[in-house]
Amino acid sequence: MSGPKVVRIVTPQERQIIKDRWLSQLAYALKRTEDYARNNNLLDIDLEKGLAETYGHFAKLTIDDYLQIEQEVPQQIEYLNAELQKLQKKVASERTTDWDSYKHLKSTHNELKALSIENNIAIEPFNAPSIITKSHLATYKSQIDNLYELLQKSISKVDELSEEQLDMQQRFSQGDSMLSVTAWKAKLPETKSRLKKLEDTLKEMYVHEMSQDKIKALIDRCGLLDSSEAKYEVQLDSLIIDAADFTKNELALREAREDLSNSLLLIETLGEDFKFMAQWREKLENSSLKDLLETAAKAREFYKNTSENRIAEARRKAIKSALEKAGYTINETMQTAWVEDGRLVVKKESNSLYGVEIMSPTNLSRIQARVVADENRSNERSPSLDKNEEETWCDNIDHIRTLLADEDFEIIIDKMEEPGAIPLKEVPLNSGYAARSQNVEKKSRS
Structure with missing residues (x-):
């Protein structure tokens, strides 16, 4: 086939960029999965x-x-992301269980302290763990069990349960809030709803592995609120909003950091020591969400533009060199027009009736090459001449492919048409014939 063709030219530089790009993203996905598994004690020998x-x-x-890399590596990254999500779900399930245990223990602790005050029973004070781990929870549970036994013995020495002991059991079985609130206030529907919202947000923070210092600070702030004040609900709402905003911002920060890191x-795969890189790396450690998002967007755009420009320039040089070696003329003005307009028309002879039009997007990702005819010389053409020119172009493009192959370039033909299947496009070729015709017309008028 020798009609219009749509081709992709792949340079050695582009093949290297493709490999570096996908291996970099694969390495990032692998490291992220490995780090998460290691940090949560899930990295076994087989996984590593x-x-x-x-x-x-x-x-x-x-x-x-590069074609295998382009096809298989994205699939592998998708698989790794799915595996990471499985690990995250497993960890989230375990942390949910730990949080529920912590909530129950802290609720029980609050009730026991209130009961000791009501009965004027001196107890050895202890605090809830500031960091929630299985070992800390086990210690906390042991302390609460001991406190429960102490209060039970102190309240009644008889075998039968007293009313206070029955009340104690009833209060524990209700699963009241882990947050310290006056008993009567905690039972009001609006207050209970607010407390549940706050607890749910704190739970989300813990499950998503956010700062336990921040969680403790929010719990302490709640403990400092006076539930007898008229503005208690407003203060509680403010605390809920602060916790929710922190959670939303923290999740967004994580996503932005991952985006910027990638x-x-x-x-880095571009192989240059760009001066701004150190400054951008610093932003990973201490930056606002807005700053991180802006920097991540700049980094994405910089890589995209730089890599595409390098690939496009290599393609443009390769095409120009091959066309010139095949006998076509390309001057500086034509090159400028090609860069600016994405269109290049070349001829072998200055007075040729036919030329070759090359059209492409800015990055030259795909190139359409076709024979074109001089619109000012239609009377010199015939269907057989048009078809013959397209067949000649077929020989030329085979020659061009050979020239490119000798320099380790590759041409992939995505689409081609039979010669004569599509009428030739007519364009002004600015040939010597046209110039001479214009001069004759000028002389006749004079």
Whole structure:
């Protein structure tokens, strides 16, 4: 086939960029999965070995395997993300169980302290753990069990349960709030609803592995509120909003940091020591959400533009060199128009009736090449001449492919038409013939 063609030219530089880009993203996905598993004691030998082997497999591929890399690595990253989500769900389930245990223990602790005050029973004070771990919860439970036994013995020495002991059991079975609130106030529907919202938010913070110091600070703030004050509900609402805003902001910060980290790794694959990189890395440690989002967007755009510009420039040089070696003329003005307009028309002879039009987007990701005819010389053409020119172009493009292959370039033909299947496009070729015709017309008028 020798009609219009849509082709993709893949340069060695582009193949290297493709490999570096996808291996960088694969390495990031692997490290994120490994770090999460290690931090949560889920990294066993098989998982660690599997992650290492995955990277090793793709790292061995050469830049000539770029099509395989483009197809398989994104699928592998998608699989890793799914596996990470499974790990996160497992950890979330365990942390949910730990939080529920903590809530129950702290609620019981609050009730026992209130009961000791009501009965004027001296107890050895102890605090809830500031950090929630299984070992801390076990210690806390032991302390509460001992306190319960002490109060039970102090309230009644008889075998039968007293009214106070029955009341104690009833209060514990209701699962009242873990937050310290006056008993009668905590039973009001509006207050109970607010307390549940706050507890749910604190639980979300813990399950998502946010700062336990922050969680404790919010619990302490709640404990300082006076439930007898008229503004208690308003103060509680303010606390709920603060907790929810912190949670939302923290989750967004994590996502923005991941986005920026990934983009910085991609920029590193470009192989240059860009001065701004140190400043952008610092933003990962201490920046506002707005600053992180803006920097992440800049990093993404910088990598995209820089890599695409490098690829496009390499393609443009390759096409220009191959066309010139095949006998086509390209001057500086034509190159400028090609860059600005995405269109280049070349000829072998200055007075040729036909030329070749190359059209492409700015990044030259796909190139349409077709034979065109001089719109000012339609009377010199015929269907057979048009078809013959397209067949000649077929020989030329085969020659161009050979020239590119000799320099390790590759041409992938995405689409082609039969010669004569589509009428030739007519364009002004500014040929010598046209120039001579214009001069003749000027002389006749004079």
